[in-house]
Amino acid sequence: MSHWVIAPVLLPGMMAAIIILIARYHPVLQRTFSLATVSLCLAIALGLLVAVADGSIFLYQLGNWAAPFGIVLVADRLSVLFVVLTLFLSIPVLLYAIGSGWDMRGRHFHALFQFQIMGILGAFLTGDAFNLFVFFEILLLASYGLMIHSGGARRLRVGVQYVVFNLLGSTLFLFALGTIYAELGTLNIADIAARVADAPLENSGGVRVAAVLLLLVFGIKAAILPLHFWLPATYSTAPAPVAALFAIMTKVGAYSIIRFYTIAFPPDLEITQGLFDTWLLPGALITLAVGMIGVLGAKRLDRMVAFAVIGSMGMLMTSVSVFTPEGIAAALFYAMHSTLATAALFLLVDVVKTRRAGGDLTWAPAPPMIGGALVAGMFFAAAIAMAGLPPLSGFVGKVLILDAALADPRVAWVWAVILSSSLIAVIGFSRAGSVIFWKAHASLPETKTGDIQSGEQPAPQGALPLVAIGTLLSAIVLVTVFAGPINRYLNATAAQLFAPEPYISIVLDTPGKVIEYKGKDDAGEKGESADASSDHTEEDHGS
Amino acid sequence: MELLVASAVGILTAAGIYLILRKRTFPVILGTAFISYAVNVFLFASGRLAINQPPVLQKDVTLYSDPLPQALVLTAIVIAFGMTAVVVMIGVGAYLSSQDDHIDDLDEVQPGAQKEEGAGS
DSSP states (O other), X not given: OGGGGTHHHHHHHHHHHHHHHTSTTOHHHHHHHHHHHHHHHHHHHHHHHHHHTTSXXXXXXXXXBOTTTSOXXXXXXXXXXXHXXXXXHHHXXXXXXXXXXXXXXXXXXXXXXXXXXXXXXXXXXBOBHHHXXXXXXXXXXXXXXXXXTTOOHHXXXXXXXXXXXXXXXXXHHHHHHHHHHHHHSOOBHHHHHHHHHHSOSTTOHXXXXXXXXXXXXXXXXXXXXXXXXXXXXXXXXXXXXXXXXXXXXXXXXXXXXXXXXXXXXXXXXXXXXXXXXXXXXXXXXXXXXXXXXXXXXXXXHHHHHHHHHHHHHHHHHHXXXXXXXXXXXXXHHHHHHHHHHHHHHHHHHHHHHHHSGGGOOBSSOOOOOTTHHHHHHHHHHHHHHHHTOTTSHXXXXXXXXXXXXXXXXXXXXXXXXXXXXXXXXXXHXXXXXXXXXXXXXXXXXXXXXXXXXXXXXXXXXXXXXXXXXXHHHHHHHHHHHTHHHHXXXXXXXXXXXXXXXHHHHHHHHSOOXXXXXXXXXXXXXXTHHHHHXXXXXXXXXXX | OHHHHHHHHHHXXXXXXXXXXXXXXXXXXXXXXXXXXXXXXXXXXXXXXXXSOOSSOOTTOOOOOOHHHHHHHHHHHHHHHHHHHHHHHHHHHHHHHXXXXXXXXXXXXXXXXXXTTTTOO
């Protein structure tokens, strides 16, 4: 059983290499391989989901080395949930990329896509902080390539900003890891948890610095104010399928915050007191407010959706920073919902762009687009979900978050910001929908030229893009209909997170290979086996 | 030695931050390189500073230096190297396609398309 844990990480990585080496000039093969890999991974992930649903935790020791020295992958409810979400998201995104021809507007789309999936899944599954850094780099490196896919001056310039911002984030991550290692002497998440619990309260400055640095790093990924500056330009400029896939990237930051601050630095830990109520909650509320105001203030449809992502991350982190099991469960529900909704919206923006005259996404009047009614209906549904109106899942998620916030002393602030920002989002989305879809008939059918970026001429599209968006929307409907069972699973997930002892003991107590030092004589006495093993983790870390 | 290493990390980081705050692409990339050097030295120091101690097992040696930070630094160097190469290539591409290497203002690429670009909010 335990070997299945690493399969979702290995398969895309291997397939990416195969796509580059073998299927380089065969679009059909590339598409087939790509879709098949993702579907296979989804099947495996669903199997894992069933297996971890009863609360069991699966450990995979790479190279069979025991935990603090070797790298481990851990599949518990939280990580498998995000793995399934990623893979489920990636299938419609791939379908859209294939159907709209985006994948052939530049080179190596599918290989980069697989590497991106590998990095994201690895980040969700790993149980080692440095390994998390490595997977972050894999997903970032792939995302740099995907972000500038099909080129264009504007995309390249935004790409530079994006890469530089994330390079700084990575460096900050390394500083945090170095501090953790210097203070605690370990980088295994479970081992950090065990050692932090025993750390003395005095002289804990280093640990505190490390915890704050880590929060900053994950805050950059999760686009929490004031660390969100990379997001609007990146998401609105990236190719549509890539922006839709990036919907899960912000959730990697949220996942890491939930993972680290429930297990390694739990909320009742004396050393890191005040991190959430003093810093994260206000930051999350401001993120929510600014994101939704951005929805109202944006002058283009793609930027509006990008700001909706920021707003939804603010909503998610608000729920996380309440830091009760109910808050985490509500945040996970909202994460599922907002991933699907933002992906659907980004794909819809691209559909609008290809169908609207001149590829114009501003609020300028334009003649009606072809098949506008269907697209308008889809946009309507996705916007309802995103703004959190009944009857779709955004409303359920918001109610759960409002309910969870009742336990927090600052419930008035939370409720005020969430409710008023929702109103602003509703106004923003309805303005966009009316201008783009309803006012279309009012204007003269003059064709605007220019404003089309290089290589983005409207291509003839089949039904596949709309099918892909329809899949995402029906997934939103399913999440709404089955909100009860999903919520039970998420509550169990949150309960598992707030009782980290089984996680820690499984990671640290599972026996593995340990080298006994067989020197020619018995020169060095103590710590040989430990030294020998950590010597081998060197290879694991390096590879 | 502690003073030397600490000031090296500090000066490299300070120089890197100064360069990152410049307006053109090339100094910014140099700045990220400086900061990644700083973090490499910092990672080395996280395994305690020691002289003349081997990281791998040898005969007749009782004191070892910690091998793990060295492995971490190796990984970090490789990743930073690759990332720098990527950002240089994207930066050159952006410069060649728009004839402008300012990192902050994007208005000249598409005049009037997105005035509020850059600051984000």
